[in-house]
Amino acid sequence: MRSFVMGFALCVSASTVIGGGIQTLDDVTVEARQTDLIGMANSASEGTVLREQLLSRPLLRPAEVLEAVPGLIISQHSGSGKANQYYLRGFNLDHGTDFAATLMGMPLNMPTHGHGQGYLDLNFLIPELVDRVAYRKGALAADVGDFATAGSVAIEYVRFLERPFIDVSVGEDGYRRGLVAGSHAVADGQLLHAFEWTETNGPFDLDEDLIKRNALLRYSRGSVNDGWSITGMAYSSSWKSSDQIPKRAVESGMIGRFGTIDPTSGGRTERYSLSGQWAQRVGDQQRRASVYATDYRLNLLSNFTYCLNDIALTGQCNNGDQFEQVDARRIYGGAVSNTWFGQLSDMASEFTLGSQIRHDDIDGVGLFTTTAGQRTGRIRQDDVKQTSVAVFAEHSLQWQPWFRSVLGLRADAFHFNVKADQAVNGGQVNDQIVSPKAALIFGPWAKTEYYVQAGYGFHSNDARGVTTRINPDFRVPEFATSTTPADPLVRAKSYELGLRTAIIPGLQTSLAFWRLDLDSELLFVGDAGTTEASLPSQRQGIELANFWQPTTDLTVDADLAFSRARFRQAPAGENRIPGAIEQTASVGIDWQTTSQWRTGLRMRYFGPRPLIEDNSVRSSSSVLVNARANVELTKSISAQLDILNIFNRRVSDVDYFYESQLAGEVEPVEDIHFHPAEPRTVRASLRWYY
Numbered sequence: 236m237r238s239f240v241m242g243f244a245l246c247v248s249a250s251t252v253i254g255g256g257i258q259t260l261d262d263v264t265v266e267a268r269q270t271d272l273i274g275m276a277n278s279a280s281e282g283t284v285l286r287e288q289l290l291s292r293p294l295l296r297p298a299e300v301l302e303a304v305p306g307l308i309i310s311q312h313s314g315s316g317k318a319n320q321y322y323l324r325g326f327n328l329d330h331g332t333d334f335a336a337t338l339m340g341m342p343l344n345m346p347t348h349g350h351g352q353g354y355l356d357l358n359f360l361i362p363e364l365v366d367r368v369a370y371r372k373g374a375l376a377a378d379v380g381d382f383a384t385a386g387s388v389a390i391e392y393v394r395f396l397e398r399p400f401i402d403v404s405v406g407e408d409g410y411r412r413g414l415v416a417g418s419h420a421v422a423d424g425q426l427l428h429a430f431e432w433t434e435t436n437g438p439f440d441l442d443e444d445l446i447k448r449n450a451l452l453r454y455s456r457g458s459v460n461d462g463w464s465i466t467g468m469a470y471s472s473s474w475k476s477s478d479q480i481p482k483r484a485v486e487s488g489m490i491g492r493f494g495t496i497d498p499t500s501g502g503r504t505e506r507y508s509l510s511g512q513w514a515q516r517v518g519d520q521q522r523r524a525s526v527y528a529t530d531y532r533l534n535l536l537s538n539f540t541y542c543l544n545d546i547a548l549t550g551q552c553n554n555g556d557q558f559e560q561v562d563a564r565r566i567y568g569g570a571v572s573n574t575w576f577g578q579l580s581d582m583a584s585e586f587t588l589g590s591q592i593r594h595d596d597i598d599g600v601g602l603f604t605t606t607a608g609q610r611t612g613r614i615r616q617d618d619v620k621q622t623s624v625a626v627f628a629e630h631s632l633q634w635q636p637w638f639r640s641v642l643g644l645r646a647d648a649f650h651f652n653v654k655a656d657q658a659v660n661g662g663q664v665n666d667q668i669v670s671p672k673a674a675l676i677f678g679p680w681a682k683t684e685y686y687v688q689a690g691y692g693f694h695s696n697d698a699r700g701v702t703t704r705i706n707p708d709f710r711v712p713e714f715a716t717s718t719t720p721a722d723p724l725v726r727a728k729s730y731e732l733g734l735r736t737a738i739i740p741g742l743q744t745s746l747a748f749w750r751l752d753l754d755s756e757l758l759f760v761g762d763a764g765t766t767e768a769s770l771p772s773q774r775q776g777i778e779l780a781n782f783w784q785p786t787t788d789l790t791v792d793a794d795l796a797f798s799r800a801r802f803r804q805a806p807a808g809e810n811r812i813p814g815a816i817e818q819t820a821s822v823g824i825d826w827q828t829t830s831q832w833r834t835g836l837r838m839r840y841f842g843p844r845p846l847i848e849d850n851s852v853r854s855s856s857s858v859l860v861n862a863r864a865n866v867e868l869t870k871s872i873s874a875q876l877d878i879l880n881i882f883n884r885r886v887s888d889v890d891y892f893y894e895s896q897l898a899g900e901v902e903p904v905e906d907i908h909f910h911p912a913e914p915r916t917v918r919a920s921l922r923w924y925y
Contacts, residue, residue, distance in 0.1 A: 273678070273679045273682065273683075273684045273735060273737070274679065274684070276684075276686075276735065277375075277376075277631075277641050277674045277676065277686070277688070278371070278372075278373070278375060278674065278686050278688055278731060278733055278747070279686050279731070279733025279734055279735055279745040279746060279747040279778075280305075280371070280372040280373065280386075280731065280733060280745070280747040280749065280778060281369075281370060281371040281372065281376075282369070282370060282745075283367050283368065283369040283370070284303040284304070284367060284368045284370075285366070285367050286365065286366050286367065286393070288303065288825070289303060289362065289365060289368075290833070290835075290865075291823075291825040291833060291834070291835030291863055291865075292823075292835060292837065292863065293835060293837065293861040293862060293863040293877040293878070293879060294362055294877075295861075295879050295913065295916070296309065296311065296315070296319065296358070297357060297358055297359075297360040297361070297362055298319045298357035298358065298360065300360060300362050300365055300368065300390075301321075301336075301357070301368065301388060302821070302839070303368060304323075304368070304370045304386070304388060305778060305780040305794035305796065305821070306323055306324065306372075306778055306794060306796035306819050307321065307322070307323045307386075308321070308322040308323070308816065308819055308839070308841055309321060310322070310841075310888040310889050310910075310912075311888050311889070311910065312478070312479050312888060312889040312891075312910040313476045313477075313478050313479075313500075313537070313910070314443060314445070314474040314475060314476030314477070314478075314500075314501055314502060315358070315435070315437065315443060315445045315474055316358060316445060316447070316472040316473065316474040316501075316502055316503070316504060317350075317356070317358075317474075317476065317502060317535065318330040318331065318350075318354055318355055318356040318357070318358070319355075319356075319357065319358075320888070320889055321334050321355070322816040322819070322841075323372070323385045323386055323816070324372060324373075324385045324386065324749065324751065324774060324776060324796075324798055324816075325385075325751070325774035325775075325776055325798030325799065325800035325812075325815050325816060325817070326385045326774070326800070326815065326816065327812075327813075327814030327815060327816065327844070328385060329351050329353075330350065330351045330353065330354045330355055330356075331344050331351075331353040331354055331355025331382065332351065332352050332353040332382065332694060333353070333382060333383075333384040333385040333694055333727075333753075334353075334355065334382060334383075334384075334385050334386055334387070334388075335353075335379055335380075335381065335382040335383035335386075335387040335388075336355055336357070336387065336388045336389075336390065337387075337388075337389045337390065338360075338390045338391075338392070339390070339391060339392055339464075339466055339510055339512060339525075340389075340510065340512050340525035340527070340570065341508065341510045341525070341527040341529070341568075342527075342568070342593065343355055343356075343357070344381070344382045345531070345562070345564070345595075346381065346595060346621060346695055346697070346698070347595065347597060347600060347619050347621055347651075347697045347698040347699060348533075348562055348600070348697075349533060349535065349560040349561050349562030349600045349601065349602070350533070350535055350560045350562070352694075352695070352696065352697045353381075353382045353694065354562075356504065356506075356533075358447070358470075358472060359449055359468070359470035359472075359506055360390070361392075361414070361416075361429055361431055361449060361451065363402070363414060363416060363429075364392045364393055364416065364427075364429060364451065365390060365391070365392060365393075366391045366392055366393040366394075367390075367391050368388055368389070368390050368391075369388065369389040369391075370386060370387065370388045370389075371383075371386060371387055372385065372386035372731075372747075372749070372778075373385070373386065373688070373690065373692075373729035373730075373731055373749060373751065374670070374672075374690050374691060374692020374693070374727045374728075374729040374751070375672055375674065375688050375689075375690040375692075375729055375731065376643070376672065376690075377587075377627040377628065377629040377643030377644065377645045377670075377672050378572070378587070378589060378627055378629070378645075380591070380623075380625050380627075380645060380647050380670070380692070380693070381623065381647070381693065381694060381695050382694050382695075383692060384692050384693070384694055384727040384729070384751065384753065385751070391459075392427075392451075392453065392466070393427065394418075394425055394427060394453070394455040394459075394464060395418035395425040395427055395455070396416060396417055396418045396427065398417070398924040398925075399415075399416065399417020399418065399419075399924070399925055400414075400415075400416060400417065400922050400923060400924045400925065401413075401414070401415050401922070401923050401925065402414040402415075402416075402920055402921070402922045402923075403920065403921050403922075404918055404919065404920040404921075405918070405919055406435075406877075406916060406917060406918030406919065407438075407916055407917055407918075408435060408436050408437055408438050408916070409434065409435055409436035409442075410434075410435040410436075410916075410918060411432075411433070411434045411435070412431070412432065412433045412434075412920075413431070413432045413433075414429065414430070414431045414432075415428075415429065415430050416428065416429035416430075417429075417925075421454070423456060424454055424455055424456035425454070425455050425456075426452070426453070426454050427451070427452070427453040427454075427455070428451065428452050428453075429449075429450065429451045430449070430450045430451075431447070431448070431449035431450070432447070432448060432449075433445065433446075433447040433449075434446050434447070437477075437913070438493055438913050438914055438916070439477040439493045439494075439495065440477075440490070440491060440493050440494045440495060441475055441477050441494075441495045441498050442475065443474050443475050443476070443477075444473070444474060444475050444501075445472065445473070445474040446472065446473050446474075447470075447471070447472040448469075448470070448471050448472075449468075449469070449470045450468065450469045450470075451466065451467070451468050451469075452466070452467045452468075453465070453466040453467070457514075458514075459514060460514050460516060460521065461514055461515060461516045462513075462514060463511065463512060463513040463514070464511065464512050465509070465510075465511045466508075466509070466510050466511070466512075467508070467509050468506070468507070468508045469506075469507050470504075470505065470506045470507070471503075471504070471505045471506075472503065472504050472505075473501070473502070473503040473504075474501050474502060474503075475498070475500070475501040476495075476500045476501045476502065476536070476537070477493070477494070477495040477500075477910070478495065478496070478497070478500055478537060478538065478539065478910070479539065479889065479891060479908040479909055479910045480494060480495065480496060480908060480909065480910070481496075481541075481895055481897070481904075481906045481907070481908050482906055482907040482908070482909060483904065483906050484496065484897060489897075492885070492911050493911060496538065496541050496897070497538040497541065497555065497557055499536065499557065499607040499608050500536045500537055500538050500557065501536055501608075502533065502534055502535040502536060503532075503533075503534050504531075504532060504533045504534075504535075505530075505531070505532040506529065506530070506531050506532075507529070507530045507531075508527060508528065508529040508530070509527070509528050510525065510526065510527035510528070511525065511526050511527075512524075512525045513525070519575060519576045519577055520573060520574065520575055520576070521573070521574040521576075522571075522572070522573050522574075523570075523571070523572045523573075523589075524569065524570065524571045524572075525569055525570050526568070526569035527566070527567070527568055527569065528565070528566065528567050529564075529565065529566040529567075530564075530565050531562070531563070531564050531565075531566065532562070532563050533560070533561065533562040533563075534559060534560075534561055535559065535560045535561075536557060536558075536559050536605060536608055537557065537558060537560070538555060538556050538557040538558070539556070539893075539895065539908070540556045540893075540894070540895040540896065541555060541556055541895050541896060541897050541898065542555055542556060542896045542897060542898050542900075543556055543894065543895055543896035543903050544556045544710040544711070546896055547710075548710065552896075552898040552899075554604070554606040554611055555606055555898075556710075557604070557605045557606060557607070557608075558602060558603060558604050558605055558614075559601075559602070559603045559604075559605045559608075559610065560601070560602055561599060561600065561601040561602075561603070561616075562597070562600050563597070563598050563599050563600075564595055564596060564597040564598065564600075565595075565596045565598070566593065566594070566595050566596075567593070567594050567596075568591070568592055568593035568594060569591070569592060570589060570590065570591040570592075571589060571590055572587055572588065572589030572590075573587070573588055573589070574586065574587040575587075579632060582632055582633050582634060583632070583633040584630070584631070584632050584633070585630070585631040585632075586628070586629070586630045586631075587627075587628065587629045587630075588626075588627075588628050589626070589627050589628075590624070590625065590626045590627075591623075591624070591625045591627075592622075592623070592624050592625075593622070593623050594620070594621070594622045595619070595620070595621045595622075596620055597617075597618065597619040597620070597621070598618055599616060599617075599618060600616070600617055600618075600619060600699070601613070601615065601616035601617070602614040602615055602616075603616075604710070612709070613656070614707055614708050614709065614710070615655065615656055615657070615660070615699075615707040615708075616656050617653055617654060617655045617656060617660075617661070617699055618653075618654040619651070619652065619653050619654070619698050619699070620650075620652040621649070621650070621651055621652070621698050622649070622650045623647060623648065623649045623650075623695075624647070624648050625645060625646065625647045625648075626645070626646050627643065627644065627645040627646070628643065628644050628645075629641065629642070629643040629644075629672075630642050630643075637677060637678055637679075637680070638675070638676070638677055639675075639676050640673070640674065640675055640676070641672075641673070641674040641676070642671075642672070642673050642674075643671070643672035643673070643690070644669070644670070644671050644672070645669070645670040645671075645672070646667065646668075646669045646670075647667065647668050647669075647670070647693070647724070648665070648666075648667045649665065649666050649667070649695060649723055649724060650663070650664075650665050651663065651664045651665075651666075651698040651701050651702065651723060652698075653698050653699055653701075653702045655699070655702070655703075657705065657707060659704050659705050660699070660702060660703045660704060660705055660707060661702055662702045663702075664698075664701050664702060664720075664723055666722075666723035666724050667724075668693050668724045668726065669691075670690065670691040670692055670693065671690065671691055672688075672689075672690035672691070673688065673689055673690065674686060674687070674688040675687040675688075681736075681738055682736060682737045682738045683734060683735065683736040683737075683738055684734065684735050684736075685733070685734045686731065686732065686733045686734065686735075687731075687732055688729075688730065688731040688732075688733075689728075689729065689730045689731075690728075690729050691726065691727065691728055691729070692726075692727040692728075692729060693724050693725055693726055693727055694724075694725050694727065695723060695724055695725075696721045696722060696723055696724070696725060696755075697721070698723075700720065700721040701720055701721055701722075701723045702720060703718055703720060704717060704718060704720065705717060705718065706718050721755075722754075722755060725753065725754050725755045726753075726754040727751060727752065727753050727754070728751070728752040729749070729750070729751050730749065730750045730751075731747055731748065731749040731750075732747070732748045732749075733745065733746060733747035733748065733749075734746050741783060741784055741785055742781065742782070742783045743781070743782045743783075744779070744780070744781050744782075745778075745779075745780045746777075746778070746779050746780075747777070747778045748775075748776075748777055749775065749776055749777075749778070750773070750774065750775040751773070751774045751775070752771070752772070752773050752774075752803075753771060753772045753773075753774075754771050755769065755770075755771060756769040756770055756771065756772045756802065756812065769802070770802040770803065770804050770805055771802070771803040771804055772800065772801065772802055772803060772812060773800075773801055773803050774798060774799065774800045774801075774815070775798070775799050776796060776797050776798035776799060777795075777796070777797050778794070778795070778796045778797075779794065779795045779796075780792070780793075780794045780795075781793045781794070788826065788827040788828070789824070789825070789826050789827075790824070790825045791822070791823070791824050791825075792821075792822070792823045793820075793821070793822045793823075794819075794820065794821050794822075795819075795820050796818070796819045796820070797817065797818055798815070798816055798817055798818075799817070800812040800815035800816075800817075802848070805848065808849055808850075809848045809849050810848065811845040811847070811848050811849065811850045812845070812848075813844075813845060813846050813847055813848065813891075813892070814844055814845075814846065814891070815844060815845065816841075816842070816844055817842050817843070817844060817845075818840070818842030818843075818856075819839075819840060819841060819842060820838075820839075820840040820842075821837065821838065821839045821840070822837070822838045823835065823836070823837040823838075824836045824837075830867075831866055831867040831868075832864070832865070832866050832867075833864075833865045833866075834862070834863065834864045834865070835862065835863040835864075836860070836861075836862045836863075837860070837861050837862075838858065838859070838860045839858070839859050839860075839861075840856065840857070840858050841856060841857045841858075841859075841886075842856050843855060843856045844890070846890060846891065846892035846907065847892050852892045852907065854887065854890035854907075854909075855886065855887060855890070856886075857884065857886035857887060857912060858884060858886070859879075859880050859884060859886070859912065860880070860881045860882055861877070861878065861879045861880065861881065862877070862878045862881055863875065863876070863877050863878075864876045870924075871923060871924045871925070872921070872922070872923055872924070873921075873922045873924075874919070874920065874921050874922070875919070875920040875921075875922070876917070876918075876919050876920075877916075877917070877918045877919075877920075878915070878916075878917055879913065879915070879916040879917075879918070880912060880913060880914060880915050880916060881915065882915075883914050883915040884912065885911070885914075886911075886912045887909040887910060887911060887912060888909075888910045888911065888912045889909065889910050890907055890908070890909045891907070891908045891909075892905065892906070892907050892908070893905065893906075893908065894906075895908065
């Protein structure tokens with residue numbers, strides 16, 4: 236049975252429940268009712284969003300599919316081909332450092348990346364193919380490891396489409412998109428194909444000239460839990476970028492709100508992958524395996540400080556501060572797991588044992604100074620081989636009809652091998668970390684279940700930071716001075732109390748109180764566009780998610796999240812974490828007005844954030860409202876209209892506070908640098924099912 240699934244629901248499409256919480260191997264798809272979820276979830280902050288819920292969501296960017304995760308904000312501070320900025324649970328996650336994502340079992344975060352640790356580029360997602368998004372917050376699950384401290388998502392694509400279609404979209408600012416997708420029965424299986432083409436100039440004074448090509452071919456047999464699939468994907472993108480701009484340049488009239496300082500910034504990227512998934516049900520066991528291989532390229536030109544470094548080095552602005560970041564790698568890996576369902580002393584038991592392996596062969600991760608896209612110097616260029624191996628186990632036991640426990644243990648081992656252009660900054664390092672997890676689940680009583688959880692997790696640091704001993708950046712006064720290598724693996728400690736309830740008919744609610752301690756923080760450094768290790772931190776907060784279905788045709792979801800983020804070893808009054816998200820809220824309405832009409836309306840509130848440790852400079856808040864209307868014109872033709880930022884709010888996508896220097900300025904200036912949210916945008920689509 237398919238239905239609209241609440242934003243925090245848990246979908247168990249592989250199993251049903253016996254004894255109040257342990258799964259068997261029967262096929263059943265969970266319907267979107269809270270009573271169906273109780274007895275299945277291990278926390279109040281995990282869930283799965285199904286395809287039906289995503290259909291009514293208006294999207295500016297492909298990654299905004301993930302805003303279905305309560306409390307998660309997706310934004311952008313550069314061109315549309317660059318990885319998004321993510322915010323969750325008191326984090327400015329930069330491009331993914333503490334937020335892990337997989338697609339069809341294939342990890343998407345990039346360790347030791349040219350631009351930032353854990354770089355998570357989701358621009359190749361095709362939203363129309365997303366079947367479900369499973370999310371878990373905190374470092375509380377045994378089967379996820381690196382980067383999954385604030386949370387993780389597992390994205391699955393569909394195996395087949397009921398009807399093939401051609402979709403053509405047009406919009407303001409030269410937006411054009413075409414999508415051809417469909418599936419056909421081939422040799423007892425399904426062959427899914429999709430090709431996407433997107434071009435846009437964007438609303439900025441500098442035409443973005445985004446050109447994106449995206450293709451997928453997937454062959455599958457059987458089901459997700461008893462079958463297999465092979466998927467090939469190819470993606471390329473190129474763009475020009477406005478980057479963030481200094482507030483003073485806009486206020487002085489030097490540039491407009493959608494202006495740019497360096498019109499030669501931008502980038503290009505390519506991604507090719509081949510992956511396979513296999514699952515088998517045998518007796519009381521569920522077996523799974525996955526393999527993947529990825530070839531990836533990125534060239535990124537940025538200029539965040541304009542002339543600051545150039546003037547400091549030469550006394551005048553001749554070349555500017557533009558720099559190029561390069562990443563070229565091949566990734567290989569896989570995972571296996573086996574789950575046993577049974578009885579232990581007459582108590583229902585579920586035990587999972589699994590292993591994961593990944594190898595990144597990075598052939599040239601580099602940082603260069605450039606002027607108008609032409610290289611003028613090399614800061615560093617390294618070859619890196621990074622391998623990680625993990626084993627994990629998780630045991631769920633139903634002690635009483637009203638009480639069950641989940642115990643997990645994960646062990647990770649890493650090998651870093653850096654061949655640096657300066658031998659002193661290279662070398663080999665090994666490190667290991669063990670992460671225990673535990674959850675106690677009580678109830679249900681009066682359609683309410685309670686959760687107590689604690690767990691250890693981690694994120695890895697850039698391999699270059701682990702081996703660097705001499706500062707290679709000739710742009711800064713610290714050039715050639717000694718540095719202290721970073722810890723390879725950074726411990727995280729996660730705690731959570733929560734509940735789920737469906738005590739009010741038609742209303743489903745989850746509430747979570749959480750805390751996360753991180754042994755080392757990673758902060759954005761605006762003048763270099765990189766990250767650096769800093770002080771330990773502590774975050775804590777409250778999350779409330781609601782789903783209300785007053786009629787079969789109308790659903791309403793509403794989420795609130797409040798966070799407090801502080802450095803743990805900083806002086807009082809100087810312990811704020813710059814960019815840390817503090818408040819978010821979202822409300823969405825999905826209304827099937829008639830059998831032909833379906834409409835969606837969404838509001839997102841992005842609260843103010845400290846931009847400096849003493850909290851003397853803060854960002855503004857933002858409220859964006861988007862709408863979507865879809866009408867079935869005939870049995871084979873439908874039309875869709877998206878209106879994004881309906882009220883044309885003049886707000887920021889991101890805000891930073893740092894020092895920069897414009898040409899003509901006699902000294903550096905500390906200022907807010909922002910990237911404006913796109914103005915009101917209208918896009919129309921026509922789809923033909925053939």
